[in-house]
Amino acid sequence: MDDRDEVSRLLARIALRDAQAFEALYRLAAPRLMAVALRVTQDRAMAEDVLQDVFVTLWNQSIVAAPGQHRTQAWLCVVTRHRAIDVLRRRKPEESLHGRDEFGEEQTYDVPAEGGSPMEQLLADEADVQLGRCMGTLEAEPKRALLLAFYEGLTHMEIAARMQRPLGTIKAWTRRSLMRLKGCMEALA
Structure with missing residues (x-):
């Protein structure tokens, strides 16, 4: 039995909630799908999330091929690639803390301090002195x-x-x- 028939057979069994088929599909396809997700996202944690999302979808949505149509490992790779692209599109872009203004001069943007406002820090320091x-x-x-x-x-x-x-x-x-x-x-x- 070739890869194409094996993936189709496993997906059909997964549609019937066969946990052993799900595990077998994971062992068969996960390494290649992880590589696809990692190539697209360039981030291991994000790629792992994509892979998990693909397999959760496969389990929760009975995806059975139409008559005469085969769901292959190549099809799973395409699904994974599209899911990874969707994740990248939803991700908020990171703002640089450095940039150039309209005159070409480099600017640095402030990041809020974690310790509270200067007034709160002053009051806390004063309370520490009083406690001492x-x-x-x-x-x-x-x-x-x-x-x-x-x-x-x-x-x-x-x-x-x-x-x-x-x-x-x-x-x-x-x-x-x-x-x-x-x-x-x-x-x-």
Whole structure:
């Protein structure tokens, strides 16, 4: 049996929801179809998406050839190529951050900062300074317990074990320290 008959036979079985036929078609055609998609898209991830889309369509839409017509591997290659071209057409073009204005001078376009506006960054920095001042008012051991809880993510029991202090003491230090920090931050605001 040649390739043309095998692909047609497998597609007919896939139309009947035969999972083994689908797997056999994938093993037979996927490497060549991946090569076609990759040649068109020039991007491996995009080519993999195209290949997946082609096979999902083959499974979901019973594509059976008309009488006297054969669906061959060449036909699958054409379908894959067209699907890859469609994906490229739908993709939004990337804008260059560099360009030339009407006078021929090179221009660079700004990209929004990820950290927020300058005012938001200033307020955050100011809050960090205030928090540092307030942390400086805490006693050494309660401060260490608080830092272990928030910066290392330790539980009260883990902090008690590490600092070799009773669990109740750690809980009290953490609660009192948080209340002092809140009061201090409110006073500075």
